[in-house]
Every structure is written in C-alpha cells, then in structure tokens.
Amino acid sequence: MDMLSSPPHPMTRTHRFYTYAAPSRFYALAGRLLPGLWLLAAGLAALGLYLAFFKAPTDATQGQAYRILFIHVPAAWLSMLLYLALAFWAAIGWAFKARMASLLARAIAPTGAGFTVIALLSGALWGQPSWGSWWVWDARLTSELILLFLYLGYLALVHAIEDPQRADPAGALLALVGVVNVPIIYFSVRWWNTLHQGASISLTAAPRMAETMLQALAVMSLACWAYAFAVIFTRARGLILERERDKAWVQALSKKGQAT
Amino acid sequence: MNWHSAADFFHMDGYGFFVWGSYGSALLWMLVEVGLARRRHSQALLQLSEEDVA
Amino acid sequence: MTWLLLQRELRLAMRRPVDAGLPVAFLLLAACLFPLGLGPEPEQLRRMAPGVLWVLALLASLLSLHSLYAADAQDGSLDQLLLPPHSAWRLAAVKALAHWLSHGLPLLLATPLLGLMYGMHSDSLGLLMLSLLLGTPSLSLLGNLAAALTLGLRNGALLNLLIVLPLSVPVLIFGSGAVGALEAGLPVDGHLSLLAALLIGALLALPAATAAALRIALI
Numbered sequence: 281m282d283m284l285s286s287p288p289h290p291m292t293r294t295h296r297f298y299t300y301a302a303p304s305r306f307y308a309l310a311g312r313l314l315p316g317l318w319l320l321a322a323g324l325a326a327l328g329l330y331l332a333f334f335k336a337p338t339d340a341t342q343g344q345a346y347r348i349l350f351i352h353v354p355a356a357w358l359s360m361l362l363y364l365a366l367a368f369w370a371a372i373g374w375a376f377k378a379r380m381a382s383l384l385a386r387a388i389a390p391t392g393a394g395f396t397v398i399a400l401l402s403g404a405l406w407g408q409p410s411w412g413s414w415w416v417w418d419a420r421l422t423s424e425l426i427l428l429f430l431y432l433g434y435l436a437l438v439h440a441i442e443d444p445q446r447a448d449p450a451g452a453l454l455a456l457v458g459v460v461n462v463p464i465i466y467f468s469v470r471w472w473n474t475l476h477q478g479a480s481i482s483l484t485a486a487p488r489m490a491e492t493m494l495q496a497l498a499v500m501s502l503a504c505w506a507y508a509f510a511v512i513f514t515r516a517r518g519l520i521l522e523r524e525r526d527k528a529w530v531q532a533l534s535k536k537g538q539a540t
Numbered sequence: 541m542n543w544h545s546a547a548d549f550f551h552m553d554g555y556g557f558f559v560w561g562s563y564g565s566a567l568l569w570m571l572v573e574v575g576l577a578r579r580r581h582s583q584a585l586l587q588l589s590e591e592d593v594a
Numbered sequence: 595m596t597w598l599l600l601q602r603e604l605r606l607a608m609r610r611p612v613d614a615g616l617p618v619a620f621l622l623l624a625a626c627l628f629p630l631g632l633g634p635e636p637e638q639l640r641r642m643a644p645g646v647l648w649v650l651a652l653l654a655s656l657l658s659l660h661s662l663y664a665a666d667a668q669d670g671s672l673d674q675l676l677l678p679p680h681s682a683w684r685l686a687a688v689k690a691l692a693h694w695l696s697h698g699l700p701l702l703l704a705t706p707l708l709g710l711m712y713g714m715h716s717d718s719l720g721l722l723m724l725s726l727l728l729g730t731p732s733l734s735l736l737g738n739l740a741a742a743l744t745l746g747l748r749n750g751a752l753l754n755l756l757i758v759l760p761l762s763v764p765v766l767i768f769g770s771g772a773v774g775a776l777e778a779g780l781p782v783d784g785h786l787s788l789l790a791a792l793l794i795g796a797l798l799a800l801p802a803a804t805a806a807a808l809r810i811a812l813i
Contacts, residue, residue: 333549345555348562355566394569402562409558429760436756440747449810450743454757457739457803461761464792468764472771511574518581525588534588 301380303520304529310513317510324503331496345409349493352402354501355395356420358508359427360462362392366434367459370452382448383523385455386438387516391508393431399424419473423466430458444523596684599675603692606665613661617654618700624650625708636713643712644722644773647705648766651726655697655733656758660750662689662741663808673812682805690731690738690801698730721782722773728789729769735800736761742807765792 300306332350339346366388373382400421407416415421434455441447489497524530552559607614628646629639666672676682702723709719740757744750772785 343555344552345558347552347559351562351566391573394573398566398569401565405558405562405565409555426760426763429756433753433756433760436749436753437743440744440749440753446810446813450807453803453807453810454743457761460799461764464764465760468767468788472767507570511570511577514574514581515577518577518584521581521584521588525584525591530588534585534591 301378303380303383303524304527306380307517307520310517314510314513317506317513321503321506321510324499324506328496328500328503331492331499335492336496337490337492342410345406348402348406350496350500352399352406353497354504355399355402356424357501358504359392359395359399359424361505362388362395362508363427363430363455363462364459366392367452367455370448370455374449374452379444379448379523380520382444382452383519384512384516385448385451387512387519389431389435389438390515391512393428393435395504395508396424396428396431400428417473419466419470422473423469426465426469427462430462434458595680596688599685599688600692603688604695607692607696613658614696617657617697618704620657621650621654621701621704621708624653625711629711639712640714641777643709643714644718644725644770644777646712647708647722648726648729648770651698651701651730651769652733652759652762652766654701655693655730655737656751656755657697659693659737659741659754659758660744662693662738663745664750667745667812672808676808676812682808683801686738686742686801686804686808689741690735690804693738694731694734698726698734701730702726718773718776721776724786725769725772725789728786728793729765732765732789732793732796733758733762735796735804739800739804739807742804742811745808745811765789768792 300309328350332347336347336350338344366385369381369388370385372378373380373385403416403421403424404414407418407421408414434451437454438447438451441450521530521533550556550560625647628642632638632642663672666675674680675685705723705726706719709722714722736758737754740754741750743757744753747753768785768788772782772789775782775785
C-alpha cells in the first residue's frame with residue numbers, strides 16, 4: 281500500500297492525512313511522536329495530581345476518600361472514549377480495507393480494557409469507605425463491568441481467529457454492534473438501578489464540584505488521554521512489525537539495527 | 541494547604557489504603573501495560589534480526 | 595425458497611432429538627437447582643422466579659449455538675447456500691427462526707410448569723410468558739450473530755457466551771423487569787414496549803449483520 285518511497289514534504293499538497301494509512305509512515309510518525317507524548321503524559325499527570333491532592337478542598341461528607349474520583353472518573357471516561365475509537369478505526373479498516381486502521385483498533389483494545397479495570401477497581405475502593413461494601417450495583421459500575429465484557433469479547437474474538445483477513449472485519453462487526461448497543465445497555469442499566477434501589481445509591485452522585493475539583497478532573501483526564509496515545513502508539517508499532525514483517529521497509533529496518 | 545505533614549498526607553484521614561490503593565493499582569497497571577507493549581515491540585525487532593541471520 | 599430452507603432446518607433438528615430436547619432439559623434441571631441451592635421458602639422463590647427463569651432462558655438460548663452453522667460449514671453446503679441467487683440475509687433469518695423454534699418456543703411452553711415449581715401467581719406467569727415471547731426471538735437473533743462470527747473457531751462455545759451476554763443485558767433487564775413491575779404494582783407498558791422495540795431493532799439489523807459475518811467467516 282506504500283505509494284511513495286519516502287514521506288512527502290509536509291509543506292507539499294500531497295501530504296495528506298491518509299498518508300499515514302501506510303504502516304511504514306505511521307510507524308515512523310509514531311516513533312517521532314512518542315517521546316513528546318510520554319513527556320506530555322507525565323507533565324499533565326504531575327499537574328493533575330498536584331491539583332487533585334493539594335488544591336482541591338476536602339469534601340465535607342466523604343472526607344479524603346473522595347479523592348479517588350480523580351482517577352476513577354477519567355479512567356471511566358477513557359474506557360468509553362476508547363471503545364468509540366476502537367469501533368471507529370475498526371469500521372474504517374473494514375470499509376476501506378485499511379490494514380493500519382484495523383491494526384490501530386487492535387492496539388486500542390487492551391488499553392481500553394485496562395482503563396475499565398482501573399475504573400472498576402477504584403470504584404470498589406471508593407465504595408468500601410463510602411457505602412460499606414466493596415461492590416455496589418450502581419449504574420455506572422455495572423455499565424463499566426458490561427463494557428469490560430464487550431472489550432474482552434472483542435479481544436477474544438480477534439485473537440481466536442488466526443487469519444487477519446478474517447479477524448479484522450469480524451472484530452469490526454462485533455465492535456460496531458457493541459458500540460450501537462452501549463447507549464441501550466447504559467440506559468437499561470440506569471433504569472434497572474433506579475427501579476431496584478429507589479433513591480439510587482450512586483457513586484456518580486459526586487460531591488458538588490468546586491472549581492478546583494473540576495480543574496483537577498480535566499487535567500487528569502487529559503493526562504490519561506496522553507498516556508493512552510503513548511501506550512497505544514507503542515503497541516501499534518509492535519503490531520506493525522509483526523504484521524508487516526515481510527515488507528521491504530521492515531527488513532531494511534532490522535538490517536540497520538535500529539531500535540527506534 | 542490540605543495537609544499538615546507528610547504523615548497526614550499518607551494517612552488520608554484513615555482512607556490511605558483506599559486512596560493509595562486506587563492510584564497505586566492504576567500506576568501498577570500502567571507500568572505493566574507499557575512494559576508489555578515495549579517488550580512486544582523489541583521482541584518483534586529481535587525476531588526480525590534473527591530471521592535475517594538465518 | 596425460504597420455506598424450503600426452514601423445512602430443511604427443522605427436519606435436520608428433528609433427526610437429532612436429543613439435541614433438540616437439550617434446551618428444555620437444561621431449563622428444567624437448572625430451574626430445580628435454585629430452590630435446592632437457596633431453600634424452599636415459597637415467598638423467596640416466588641420473588642426470584644421471573645429473574646431466574648429469564649436468566650435460564652438466556653443461558654438455554656446459548657446452548658447448541660456453536661452447531662448452528664458448523665455442520666453446514668463442514669460439509670460445504672454453507673458455501674453453496676451463500677452463492678447467488680441465494681441470499682445470506684435469508685439464510686441468517688431462517689437460521690434464527692429455526693433456532694427460536696427449537697429453543698425459545700419450547701421454553702415458552704415449559705414456562706407454566708416452571709411457574710408452578712416456583713409458585714408464581716397466574717397473572718405474573720402470564721406476563722412472564724409474554725415477556726419471553728417478545729424477548730427470546732431477540733436472544734435467538736443475537737446468538738445467531740455470535741455463531742456466525744465464531745464459525746469454525748475452536749473455543750466457539752465460550753466465545754459465543756462472551757459475545758452474547760453483554761449484548762443481551764437490555765432484553766434481560768426489561769424482560770424480568772416487566773414481571774417485577776407487575777408485582778410492585780407499577781405499570782408494565784414501558785417494559786413491554788421496550789422489549790418490542792428491541793425486537794424490531796434486532797429484526798431489522800441483526801440478520802444483515804449475521805449475513806455480513808457469514809461472508810467474513812468464509813472468505
């Protein structure tokens with residue numbers, strides 16, 4: 281799928297976004313962006329944590345336990361956002377037979393699942409001091425749990441199929457069906473939660489947010505996003521080398537002994 | 541300032557286990573994830589150079 | 595043609611009566627386990643009944659999914675059935691219908707017996723059957739999609755479970771929720787409408803998705 285032998289100059293008209301649909305160019309681009317992304321992630325995390333622990337005030341009802349919010353909520357947001365991204369890239373890969381897009385979807389999945397687990401774990405650790413039990417069937421946590429199964433289903437399916445020609449579209453179809461269902465699932469779980477618990481216990485009934493809390497939350501979310509980019513790009517580079525190992529540019533890469 | 545001393549900070553008014561457990565497990569997962577991703581990449585490079593030699 | 599396909603499916607199913615009877619047998623046996631595990635207290639059983647029976651309906655529908663397309667794929671008839679002028683969509687729809695007839699329908703017919711075992715009141719039982727009538731076809735359609743996606747894979751049965759269960763949560767919630775609402779004295783129209791809406795959505799989208807999955811699986 282490489283149309284040119286070297287990347288076009290960024291200033292020329294031929295430099296388009298879909299230039300990076302070629303695995304070789306994506307590999308190179310990701311490699312160049314990675315150090316900056318890690319730096320960004322680390323910097324934003326440092327700022328976010330500072331705001332979360334030193335600037336945000338202490339909550340009146342929940343005390344210091346509420347500070348778990350600053351990792352729980354960004355993780356939950358990222359888990360949902362990454363699922364959308366996964367479905368999007370998988371669909372692009374299927375529709376345009378774009379290998380790189382399907383590969384990107386595969387790279388996203390473990391990170392998305394990881395954030396779901398972080399959200400669930402931190403939710404449990406928040407639940408215990410706040411509500412007295414390690415697990416609460418609150419709408420958000422239950423939806424996160426189901427989202428985890430959606431991720432696991434995707435991962436299991438694409439790994440069970442050896443032929444990428446079949447695995448990529450199958451995964452895309454599953455992800456699309458999943459993504460369409462996510463609002464339905466979320467709505468039904470929220471409804472189920474209110475029916476069975478009346479005045480719902482909800483971890484999402486967070487304390488009324490002070491300005492500083494919102495700032496901390498925003499920065500922590502951006503930090504998680506930068507981290508996600510960085511780790512997904514890293515994983516994608518590994519996947520590219522695995523899949524494209526027969527291509528000339530990959531052979532050249534190994535011959536030169538480059539580690540970047 | 542929220543904290544009077546470093547000990548206070550770690551104690552988190554008794555919620556230390558939960559707060560640091562949350563952030564700690566998140567950090568742990570992230571380190572594992574990055575480690576696995578990087579290892580996958582370097583292993584792919586290694587396999588390629590081995591194929592060259594063969 | 596559709597009728598012929600359906601006849602074929604049903605005849606094949608009838609040739610293996612054990613396979614055909616398995617879902618109902620599972621249902622009856624599993625339904626006995628809950629009282630054994632939780633105690634025979636009638637009030638508790640009556641309250642549990644809609645949820646338990648709905649979950650069992652869901653699990654029963656997953657049985658024998660892996661063999662839905664397997665036999666046809668193995669002897670090559672699946673490839674034939676997907677060639678033009680045959681329509682993959684029609685095949686998927688017929689398979690889903692056949693699956694429902696061998697899983698959902700027997701389940702529905704067995705429900706009164708189960709309702710008796712759990713001491714359900716007749717109006718709750720009636721509503722349960724209505725909810726199953728509206729909901730089990732959706733489950734069959736979902737299972738159909740999973741079977742097509744996992745065609746020929748080694749761990750197909752487990753994969754089917756993992757794929758279908760999250761997607762079937764809304765049907766489960768509204769299905770058993772309908773009966774729960776009745777017993778709580780709340781209106782049930784919303785639940786039934788939502789179940790019907792989910793069914794319509796499934797009918798519109800899932801056979802097409804299944805057809806796509808079959809084509810993907812056979813390239």
